Amino acid sequence: MGRQPPDLTVRSFRGEGLQAEHxxxxxxxxxxxxxxxxxTPADAVLRELAAETNEATGGVALMQITHDEDALxxxxxxxxxxxxxxxxxxxxxxxxxxxxxxxxxxxxxxxxDVSDKWTAIADRHWEKAGVSDRIxxxxxxxxxxxxxxxxxxxxxxxxxxxxxxxxAAYYEEILLRLxxxxxIVLDNVPQGSRVLDPxxxxxxxxxxxxxxxxxxxxxxxxxxxxxxRDGVTIIRKR
Numbered sequence: 001m002g003r004q005p006p007d008l009t010v011r012s013f014r015g016e017g018l019q020a021e022h023x024x025x026x027x028x029x030x031x032x033x034x035x036x037x038x039x040t041p042a043d044a045v046l047r048e049l050a051a052e053t054n055e056a057t058g059g060v061a062l063m064q065i066t067h068d069e070d071a072l073x074x075x076x077x078x079x080x081x082x083x084x085x086x087x088x089x090x091x092x093x094x095x096x097x098x099x100x101x102x103x104x105x106x107x108x109x110x111x112x113d114v115s116d117k118w119t120a121i122a123d124r125h126w127e128k129a130g131v132s133d134r135i136x137x138x139x140x141x142x143x144x145x146x147x148x149x150x151x152x153x154x155x156x157x158x159x160x161x162x163x164x165x166x167x168a169a170y171y172e173e174i175l176l177r178l179x180x181x182x183x184i185v186l187d188n189v190p191q192g193s194r195v196l197d198p199x200x201x202x203x204x205x206x207x208x209x210x211x212x213x214x215x216x217x218x219x220x221x222x223x224x225x226x227x228x229r230d231g232v233t234i235i236r237k238r
Contacts, residue, residue, distance in 0.1 A: 074101050
């Protein structure tokens with residue numbers, strides 16, 4: 001039996017500053033800007049990658065997380081002493097660079113994605129960042145790739161930022177392969193506050209709502225959800 005999830009009253013935030021249609025930052029833009037201004041800045045490679053991603057997507061790079069989140073990934077990777085990491089959802093590789101930079105020079109990041117178009121951009125910038133030798137890209141359904149791995153606790157760190165409908169399955173497959181003390185980071189957990197309002201019943205909202213409750217009551221780990229951008233949950237396996 002796991003811990004009982006918190007007894008929360010689900011309510012809508014409409015009319016209280018968080019619009020239901022908003023899927024971006026949970027924080028005020030001025031606070032978000034202040035946070036970025038007081039975070040170690042991105043270097044030239046990351047700035048170039050962000051600009052190329054913005055241009056390639058026509059200015060709607062919604063799948064690229066912000067630099068303060070990525071700086072957190074580097075720091076968490078370093079703090080956990082990670083040597084082997086998994087990333088589910090690569091896009092153009094910004095977060096991959098930040099995770100790989102937190103690994104030792106002989107570390108290994110298994111990067112899983114389905115798009116050869118976007119990961120081609122990632123591959124070029126991994127080379128420019130000097131981390132390509134630490135990253136192994138596997139294209140194909142991430143669940144298939146995860147299930148093909150040995151069911152042993154070989155990994156230290158994982159970041160999940162992909163199709164929300166499969167988050168719960170990704171969580172279970174990775175937790176099985178994570179060492180005690182290892183860390184999983186889940187991105188976009190509140191879904192722009194939609195998980196708080198039961199009127200939203202799209203598959204991704206239902207999955208994330210259930211996963212958030214599962215993680216909060218899961219005695220296999222300790223979790224904290226943070227209102228960073230569109231929300232992240234950090235889980236440390238017991």
